[in-house]
Amino acid sequence: MATPGAEEDMLARYRSPLVSRYASAEMAFNFSERKKFGTWRRLWLYLAQAEKSLGLPITDEQIQEMEANLDNIDFKMAAEEEKKLRHDVMAHVHTFAHCCPKAAAIIHLGATSCYVGDNTLARVISRLADFAEKYADLPTLGFTHYQPAQLTTVGKRCCLWIQDLCMDLQKLEQARDDLRFRGVKGTTGTQASFLQLFEGDHSKVKHLIYSVLISRAYIVTGQTYSRKVDIEVLSVLASLGASIHKICTDIRLLANLKEIEEPFEKEQIGSSAMPYKRNPMRSERCCSLARHLMTLVLDPLQTASVQWFERTLDDSANRRVCLAEAFLTADIILSTLQNISEGLVVYPKVIERRIRQELPFMATENIIMAMVKAGGNRQDCHEKIRVLSQQAAAVVKQEGGDNDLITRVHADPYFSPIHGHLESLLDPSSFTGRAPQQVAKFLKEEVRPALMPYQSKMGGKIELAL
Template sequence: MPVHAIETRYRTNEMYALFTEEYKLQKWLDVEIALIKAHVKLGNIPPDAVDEVARKGKTSIVTLQRVKEIEREIHHDIMAMVKGFAEQCEGDTGKYIHLGATSYDIVDTAWALIFKDALSLLEKRLKTLLEILTSHATSKRELVCVGRTHGQHAIPTTYGMKFANWADEFARHLARLQDIKVRDVVGKFGGAVGTMASHVSSGIQLQRYIMDELGLIPNLISTQIVHRDRHAEIMFWTALVASTISKIAKEIRDLQRNELAEMFEPFAKKQVGSSTMASKRNPHKSERLCGLYRLLAAHVMPAMENNALIEHERDLTNSSVERIMFPENFILLDFMLVQFTSILQGIEINKAGIRKNLELTKGAIMSEYVMVELVGKGMSRQEAHEVLRQVAIRCRQEGISFKQGIQEDNRVGTYFKSNEIDDLFDPSRYIGAAPELVDRTVASIRDKWLKDE
């Protein structure tokens, strides 16, 4: 019976498949096959070994069940794989399997293969998400709304600005990913302490052959393991992407509040919001994303400690952590991206709610615009700020509009004609370069990341 929620709830089949025990075993076998091929190229073993390991190095032959059976006897998972592989090979081929290797030559190089596949899938998800975000940014480039700072109404902005800012952040995640694929997704074949001593004088060439066969970048230097600063960076990246998802999901949740009612996550025709309050429309998918982010973030510290606390040329304290941390962060992030993309595809914008909120402070959100215009007409900036601060206090106390407060204040009203005052309280006149900023951000993202999509 399943125990972990990943198995039944928080996963996609594509990413889940990359972290099954069967898939990991196949990657171990693939690395062992590449090792045999490299030895053949160097003339260390007979050429016919290649065909034999290629035929037998499959999980349909070297089964997970058999490898686990051997592991229960010898208490070593890599040697269990080696023995299970060797016993399936005919002739003398089995004796060459794992020649000159140590366990983490296999484990870390296999992790690199899995990371390569997993990051490729996440890259595809991010580009799909960027398509949706940039589309929203363009279509809402002039949809004026309240900007909020410190939880308070600030000045007008646009929904195009919101979506363009979010798109820009995800574009940075894609840029970081390109660096990670080069810097951190590496294989190694340095042997017991990284010196390649078991390969005599051919270690560097052997490693190059293996990595060329597997399509990986070879590690420049290592101990027995790939240094865990690389893996820590990958884990941090997954958490960082998740943090952006959580930030936007929180924004959706806040804007879906009854008091704001500007933006809503999709709600299916037969969807139930509450088991007791039939009227509820809870943003539970966005809440779910905020919750899952916490798990990914929580794995950053163990990843750091895997790098910080390892002993000498290696110990085994990283292994148990990584068997949990790597699958969880990749599987959960992939689920989050798919769920988040689905939310944004069906996001609902309530223009009536947006307009209501623009008018909620009775014009006070235009105070900066009024101040700028007063300075343009000759009042000092500091005087204008202080006068408008006093007007705002009076308006709050008396419950009158900011426009009325200005019209009735002799220090301000005399600076403006009647039609000018009307213009000062049109939020669409004070969005600055928002449309242009949106357009150039969208154009940059599409040119760099979506041109061939």
């Protein structure tokens, strides 16, 4: 048997489909080893620069050597060191020191391993806002309990989706703005090692924090920052998953009704056995992965609850999996939803046909009121409409025919005073209430202002690999 090459050897090992099939290159890189360990090296550089500025014996030559080797990472050596040391941070300290021999003594000086430890949503909202605006006036049958209800408009229904996503955007922005660095605090968060380095000078320790950090830091921590931070972040992502699941479920149901369809590629195959099918595969993918995303918030909830005193290590392996998977999954379903929202297809004639089937029943109250205005007796009119409605319903349910209620009203001489007005009484736009005005107000007052900070990043379409 031939010895497998590097590529074949990789194919013999499990690879998460989150990365191999779905995730964007940018998000996959964010959780790659190169990005992670490159970030560690930059943090060690910032720490050394700050310590030098505060008087520790660190030379310019050592700093320059670190700067020159930030991305010169020997991953094979790091893996061998970790196998030997059983500590990933110290393995990379040794690997960095190997290519920075002059700086070896000051890398990670005084620190602990826990020192180193979105625009797509806005684009989705923007695309859906354009869709809602375009179809703000198009009447469609509303559903409650998935049974026919009063009319709404296609644009108004879309605004319900947008509203959920705007809430998610607000929570994401809040979670991002609330994030802080753990800070430079040593093994149990007391900064004792740094106080010793600076010979008891508290002012230098405080200055070190501000020199290293470009953002806020927690005032108190144990060896790690509170794991409740992970709960806050993943809760927002899980909530986003719930929103996208609901949106894509609606799209799947509408696809079954043939009213709205997601984009369908020219050579795409819906079913190997049924060539006529156009399955909502992208919406189904979003629902499938959104369910996974919603479950991931359970991990940080349990992790935070079992952290003992200043820290236990049973958080580490769990966080390596759930944090990366949460962001990768959120990236995938948002990118897929953007692709869907950029190519939604609406079939107005199908929507109109379904309205015609249900609207006569909804119009019975309007017919009664018109007859009363024409001099009729409300009770007599109500009884006649009730009988005709039941006859029409029997045609629909028992014979599979079309709703012929209006034909029956036309044929009944009792209703002759309003025969000339029946068409106007059945105008679908008169049954949508203020839906079009609500769409305009919502987009103007809530959606467009929320998107203003992202205007420079609205361009670019999503092309899915699968």
